Amino acid sequence: MTLDARQYTCPDRFAQEKQRIFQRLPLVLAASCQLPRPGDFSTLEVAGIPVLLVRDKAGAVHALLNSCTHRSAAVASGCGSTARFTCPYHGWTFAQDGALLGVASSADFGAVDRAALAMKRFPVAERAGLIWAILDPDSPHDPGAMLGGIDTLIAGFGLTHWTMIERRVLHGPNWKLAFDAHLEFYHVPVLHRETFGPERSNRAFYFTHGPHQRVIAPQGRPGDVVPDDLYTLGRLPTSGEPIDPLLMGEWILFPGTSINTFYIGGIRCVLLSIVVPGAEVGTSTTTQTFLAETVPDDAASAAMRETSAFLAHVVGDEDLPTSAFQQKVIGTGLVGEVRFGRNEGGLQHFHRWLGRALDSDNAALPALLAAPCPQ
Template identity: 80%
Template sequence: MVLSADHYTSAERFETEKRRVFQRVPLVLAASCELPGPGAYKTVAVAGIPVLLVRDRQGKAHALLNACTHRGAAVATGCGSAVRFTCPYHGWTFGQDGTLLGVASAADFGTVDKAMLAMKRFPVTERAGLIWAILDPASTQNPADMLGGIDDLIAGFNLADWTMIENRTLPGPNWKLAFDAHLEFYHVPVLHRDTFGPERSNRAFYFAQGPHQRVIAPQGRPGALVPDDLYALGRLPTSGEPLAPLLMGEWILFPGTSINTFYTGGIRCVLVSIVAPGAEVATSTTTQTFLAETQPDEESRAAMSRMCAFLAHVVGDEDLPTSAFQQQVMATGMLGEVRFGRNEGGLQHFHGWLDRVIAADTSELPSLLAAPCPQ
């Protein structure tokens, strides 16, 4: 597959991706356990859009535009817990669901319709231990109806009950260059020869479900108790069949999230990596959230911290600098095009689906994304 290099550098293409992908399809914004109780909140940014995630008193997650409806100042930063949010500019106060509760010096300001001045709300759903949202407050779509069953397939992780160990955000180049490294293992024994080792296989199996996929290194034959087709997508284990084979490998949730399984300190863990575009074509962030299936003891937590540091090094010091140089070269206009080989099927699938989503009419998106399309 040949791809024009300007897919990674064109400001016009980037604006199209922001409008027709990142403001129309459900995005994973956080793991559910990052908002562990009422009042817990986290701020994120996607393609220049500031988002406030918060869990209300009833336990429902909300995704709000992190902007006061008076004059646009941020009402929250970082993460924490809050009963309400007060704008640091003029003191307007909002509830956990974005409702405007109070206007500072209201008698001096004048009469306002509080109901009309609630914070902008994004359609949101909480499925499979992840919080998904469509970053268009005018969207009438329910994100849950557009997941195509991928949420059912990853539900076996039970991520909602897991424990967050660490979270970090790494700066990067164009979001697709940052995400491409998650979609093939061809580079692993070369770029990561000093971390994963040169003997690591550079091959992968690719299984697709609509725009989503799972990338998994070749495994030994699973044996009599594990049917071969359990390694593919398209069905869930039946009674008596093990779930573990379905949860291994790197799960790719379109457009920019990966879930990678590790065993650390004797406990199953996952690294949830969310690659999001920045405000400009040549910028992105990769947010790494490391979760543990059970609460670790002191020794296991220390091992997990070492694993987190290792994974931050692999991505932050090996993958992303390589991608940044690619960005620099492509921006010269001299390379012209890039190509993906037969062993880079994940890249071909991803970029093909990206174009399909961009080309689709908004009315077509629910049926397009919801169709399982196992391959």
């Protein structure tokens, strides 16, 4: 398969992706366990859009535009816990669901319609222990209804009540170049020969479910007897069959999320990687969140942090610099196309679906995402 190389560098193409992919499709923004208690909040930015995630006192999650409705200052930064948000510029206050609570020196400011000046709310859903949102406050769609059943397939992780070990943000080039490395193992024994070893296989099995997929070298818990068909996405395990084989490998949640499974000290762990565009065509962020199924003891926690740092090195010091150089060369205009081989099936599937989503009108998106298309 060949791809016009300008798809990685063209500002017009990037503008389309920001509007037609990252403001119309449900995006994974965080794991539910990152906001375990009422009042917990976290901030992030997606394609230049500042987002505030917060769990209210009733336990519901809200995704808000992180902007005061007075003069657009950010009402929160970083992460933490709070009963309300106070704008640091003029002191307007907002509830956990974004409602405008108070206008500073209101007698001096004048009358306002508080209902009309609530923070902008994005459609949001919690499914399978992940927080999904559509970053268009006027979207008519429910993000939970657009997942096409992928939430059911990954529900076996049980991520809702996991423990966050570490979170870090890595900066990289165009979001597709940053994400491409998640979609094939062809490069592993070459680019990562010093970290994973040159003996690692460069092949993978690819199983697809609509735009989503799983990239895997089959494995399970030591000693498990694994029915062969559990390595596919064709069915869920029945009573008495292990769930682990379905959860192993790297799950790719379209358009830019990866879930990678590990066992450390007998505890199942995942690295949740969320790749999103920056504000410009040549920028992106990869947010790595390392989660553990149960609270680890000190020794296991230290081992998990070591693994987390190792994976940050693999991506931050090997994958992303390589991708940045690719973008530099493509940006010269001297490269007409890039190509994907038969053992890079994940890339082919991803880029075909990217084209489908870009070409689909807004009303057709839910049906497109719910009905798997042919290869």
